[in-house]
Amino acid sequence: MQPTTSRSMPSCPHRRGFCSNGRNPDESGYGAAGRLVIVHAGCQNGFFPNASLIFKAGQATGDYHGQMNRESFMKWLEEKLIPNIPANSVVIFDNAPYHSVQENKVPTKSSTKKTMIDWLTANGISHNPAERKWELFQLIQQHKPPEDEKNYVVDRVLRSYGHTPLRTPPYMCDLNPIELIWAQLKHFVRSRNTTGDISIRNLIEQVQLGIASITPARWAECCKHVVNIEKKYYETDQYMEELGEEDSSEDESDKSDAEENTSDED
Known part of the structure; x- marks a missing residue:
């Protein structure tokens, strides 16, 4: 094989x-x-x-x-x-x-305050534990990895053996x-x-x-x-995608025509 x-x-x-x-x-x-x-x-x-x-x-x-x-x-x-x-x-x-x-799963808005603080601490992100929960969540949103970079356990194991997860x-x-x-x-x-x-x-x-x-x-x-x-x-x-581009071009053309007509009336 x-x-x-x-x-x-x-x-x-x-x-x-x-x-x-x-x-x-x-x-x-x-x-x-x-x-x-x-x-x-x-x-x-x-x-x-x-x-x-x-x-x-x-x-x-x-x-x-x-x-x-x-x-x-x-x-x-x-x-x-x-x-x-x-x-x-x-x-x-x-x-x-x-x-x-997931490993190191990013807390959600419904997570407990302790979970949020633990995640921020584990990821070395400076924070004030006395802050309110919504403030900690905003900080998490600023530092969380992109959606396509989630740390899946399966992915880590497969990659460690030279395989690619999809x-x-x-x-x-x-x-x-x-x-x-x-x-x-x-x-x-x-x-x-x-x-x-x-x-x-x-x-x-x-x-x-x-x-x-x-x-x-x-x-x-x-x-x-x-x-x-x-x-x-x-x-x-x-x-x-091509259809969307055509619609966008037509909208721009209609907008330009409307602006020209307005200018002529002035």
Whole structure:
């Protein structure tokens, strides 16, 4: 596998849940009712080997338990994703909460006064603790980093290994190929759960079979599809920009004509 570049897309690690609606516990000891949390990543060459994580949501034992959260995601990132992706990869994320945990998070207007003072102190910003809360917030606004320089924990870890994090814009999941892959996986599992009483053990097996059924060729198709969507967005953006410039020019022309007419009347 060739190392990825800025054009390649090791796609966003997402989690997905599949439900098991059976009523009887199976031989694995799990109750049949429950959900699976699935985390994986891939690129145009297919899923990355050894990067999958599948566990039962809400379980109280094991290395991964409960729901997907910051701790579980970071554990997966460092133990399963990073060791199995090429050097200098670009890792695409959406804006899920566990992707977006910040270090040195800038206090908001609703933060406590103590939080504001702690942030100012930690960042070496001179301030008077006796000042009122709104005054401290104004000081924070003057010294906070730009919006595109937020200190995400995930970004720091990825960069420390030589990788580049890249987030999709909010509510634009169509820019991530893995969304199409998840849809195919869900269809695979759903088509084999005809009775609605699949056990957790069997559900895990079906998920694993579904992952294995998604070929590199299918991944390549999904990545190509997203590239085409990106091109359409660029074309639309360029068109809207040009249209805005035309409207601005017309407004300026109308304004000039109006000024000339006024001058003639004088």
